Amino acid sequence: MNKALSNTVIWFLVAGYFLWVLADSFFHPAATGVSATVNVFFVIAIVTLHGLRRYSLKEFLIFFVIAFIVSNFYENLSILTGFPFGHYHYTEALGPKLFLVPLLIAPAYFGCGYLAWSLAHVFVGVFGSKLRAEQIWRVPLVAAFVMVMWDLTMDPIAATVQKQWIWHDGGSYFGVPFVNYLGWLLCVYTIFQLFAIYISRQIVASEQAEPSWYDRSSVLVSSCGRIRDYGSYLGATRADRWECRDHRRNRPAVAGHADLPKHGTDRDLHDGVCGASQRSSDR
Numbered sequence: 001m002n003k004a005l006s007n008t009v010i011w012f013l014v015a016g017y018f019l020w021v022l023a024d025s026f027f028h029p030a031a032t033g034v035s036a037t038v039n040v041f042f043v044i045a046i047v048t049l050h051g052l053r054r055y056s057l058k059e060f061l062i063f064f065v066i067a068f069i070v071s072n073f074y075e076n077l078s079i080l081t082g083f084p085f086g087h088y089h090y091t092e093a094l095g096p097k098l099f100l101v102p103l104l105i106a107p108a109y110f111g112c113g114y115l116a117w118s119l120a121h122v123f124v125g126v127f128g129s130k131l132r133a134e135q136i137w138r139v140p141l142v143a144a145f146v147m148v149m150w151d152l153t154m155d156p157i158a159a160t161v162q163k164q165w166i167w168h169d170g171g172s173y174f175g176v177p178f179v180n181y182l183g184w185l186l187c188v189y190t191i192f193q194l195f196a197i198y199i200s201r202q203i204v205a206s207e208q209a210e211p212s213w214y215d216r217s218s219v220l221v222s223s224c225g226r227i228r229d230y231g232s233y234l235g236a237t238r239a240d241r242w243e244c245r246d247h248r249r250n251r252p253a254v255a256g257h258a259d260l261p262k263h264g265t266d267r268d269l270h271d272g273v274c275g276a277s278q279r280s281s282d283r
Contacts, residue, residue: 003053010049017042032093032162033104040104043111051114054129059199063117064110066194071109074187075101084183087168094164113191116146120192131200140192147188148181155180 020042024035051060078085079100094102120143121127126135156174158164171177 006049006053010046013042013046013049017046032164033095036094036104036108036164040107040111043115044107047111047114050118055199059129059202062198063114063195066198067110067113067191068106070191070194071106071187072098072101074183074190075105078183084186085180086171086177086183088159088165089168090165091163093162109188109191112150113143113147113188116143116150116188117192117195119143119146129199130202131196136196136200137193140189140196143192144185144189148184151181151184 017039020038023029024038028035030038048060051063055063074084076099077083078087079089090097090100090102094104096103098106117139120139123142124135124139126139131139152173155176159167160175167175167177167180169177171180173181
C-alpha cells in the first residue's frame with residue numbers, strides 16, 4: 001500500500017473510531033464485550049498501518065510478542081498474588097480468557113502501547129526508528145507515563161462502572177486502588193524498555209521517518225488517545241454512580257488531562273454532580 005493510500009485509510013479509521021466511541025457512549029448499541037472488541041479492532045488496525053510505515057514486519061511483530069508476553073505475565077501474577085496491580089479478578093464481560101486474563105487484554109496493551117510509544121518519540125524529539133544513547137531509556141519512560149495517564153480515565157470506567165474487572169478491596173480513586181497505577185507503570189515500562197533495547201541493537205535501522213511525517217503522525221496518535229479519554233469521560237458522566245466527595249477528592253489528579261471542568265467553583269461541581277446523583281436516585 002502506497003503512503004498516500006495508507007494515510008487516507010488511517011484517517012478514515014480514526015474518524016470511524018471517533019464515531020463509534022460517540023455512539024457507544026450515548027446509545028450503548030452493543031454488549032460490553034462486543035464494544036471492547038470493536039475498540040481493540042480499530043486501535044489494532046490503526047497502529048498496524050502506522051507501525052509498518054516505520055518498522056519492518058519483524059520489528060513490529062517483536063513489539064507485539066513483547067507486549068503479549070509481559071502483559072499476560074503481570075496480569076496473571078497480580079490476579080494470583082496481588083502484585084503489581086493489586087487484588088482483582090476479571091468478570092465474564094470481556095469473553096474468553098487465557099489462563100485468568102481475557103484474550104482481548106494483551107492486544108489492547110499492544111495497540112495502546114504502540115500509540116503511547118509513538119507519542120513518546122514525538123515528545124523526546126526522536127524521528128527515526130532506532131534509538132541511541134539516552135534515548136534508550138528516555139523514550140520508554142515517557143511512553144510509560146503516557147499509558148498511565150490514559151489509564152487514569154479508562155480504569156474507573158471499565159472497573160467501577162462497567163464491571164469488566166472487580167477490585168477486591170476497592171480504592172480511593174473512583175474505586176481503583178492507587179497501587180494499580182504503580183503496577184501499570186512497571187508493566188508498560190517493562191514492555192517499552194525491552195523493545196527499546198531490542199531496537200537499539202539492530203544493525204540496520206528501518207527507514208528514517210521525515211519530521212513532517214512525524215508531525216502528522218503525532219496528531220494521529222494524539223487523536224486516538226483523546227478519543228479514548230473522551231469516551232471514558234462520557235461514560236462517567238452518564239453513569240452517575242460516583243459520590244460527590246469522589247469528584248472533589250480526585251479532581252486535582254485528573255483535571256489537567258481528563259476534560260473535567262477546570263474553571264468552575266467547587267460549588268458548581270457539587271451542584272452538577274450531586275444533581276445528577278439525586279436525579280438518578282429519584283428514578
